[in-house]
Amino acid sequence: MSLTIATCKHKITEIEGEQVCKDCGRVLGYNEVASINDKNSHNIGMFGFSEYYFIASKMAKNLNLPQFAIQTIIQTSIKLRKKNISKKHAMLFATIYACRIHEIPRLLEDIFLELENSSGKKVRRSEKSLLRSLNKISKKINEEKFSISSLNKYHYHQAYLAKIQNVITQEAGDEYFETIRTRSHKLLRNIHTDASSSAKEAILNSTTSIMKPKIREILA
Template identity: 80%
Template sequence: MSLTITTCKHHVADIEGEFVCKDCGKVLGYSEVASVNDKNTHSIGMFGLSEHYAIAARLAKNLNLPQFAIQTIVQTSIKLCKKNISKKYAILFATIYACRIHEIPRLLEDIFLELENSSGKKIRRSEKAVLRSLNKISKKIDEEQFRIISPTKYHYHQAYLAKIQHIIINEAGNEYFETIRTRSYRMLQSIDTDPSSSAKEAILSSTTSIMRPKIREILA
């Protein structure tokens, strides 16, 4: 039996003045712009930074977020930790913030669940519970740049479609999914209940009676 040792080839990113491997999270050095002597930049420590990146990368992979969102999550969560916000909630807030500013439709409860899963937990919280946590964080931050605007019905519409896309395409094909997308978007314009319910109603009303129970269960 032979033992194979794999070595990371290090794909480097410059984050807050530190060169970090995007794959393994190891801090490899520092840039000249923000030196190691800059106590404000490096107050969380290099191991803390690598851990932020590792968690953000896992979240991005599980939530299917683009690479540039990881950079936003890491930078934002580090700033929040400097304001005495716990790492877990700093990353939660930063991920939701990144999705908002980059216009990536993701549900609050799904983001929280993935964050819990990354720590080996299986706790799901409702959207209202997550919002309460975000409000507490917002009060601590008190900075305009970190304001998270409440999602509109169109945001929910995109997020719910993203959640059911794989199932609909597998069972009925891409053309049918596009039909649901188009129909539900047109219908959504005339529905004026709360944003989340409006989006669900539009999608369910645009789905066949055969598939509706499964879609309703997923969106519940």
């Protein structure tokens, strides 16, 4: 007696953002990006974009990004690739875009470095250089919904705090980190240099002389 296993060839249709087989009913993937409130009820479908998922999930882990941001990165990357944007530039733009629309404070340089690390490289680029690349990509896309606005000093403030949080909490505790956060936020209102420098200055001026050298090194 032989055993025959019937394999469904999957006739795919889209139902409310899901890629579903019309014959067997299996959910093969997702087209919609989950909102923040839906992050616990959506999983990323692997159908058709495993290469994007691998890079996005690795970057998200190192940048400490939530699940819904990974979905945004994947979906945006796929859309950009259809506009003849290279995969690397698509992933870079999509990650920055995801961080902006979900209000996740991350720096351009850190995002680019993680993208390079995911491919085994360790190349650093300045913020100005990255902004030029983003502008070129934006011109190719030419869609308002994919626009990335300039960062203000409060975004930099949150991003820099995210970079130093682990060091401060490990060495001085959560309460001291909260003190730095609130004190530097108040100082930031009265500092009017460029956005990045203002945020760094506010944080450093709120840090003790013992911690300041290490914090300055991290924020360099």
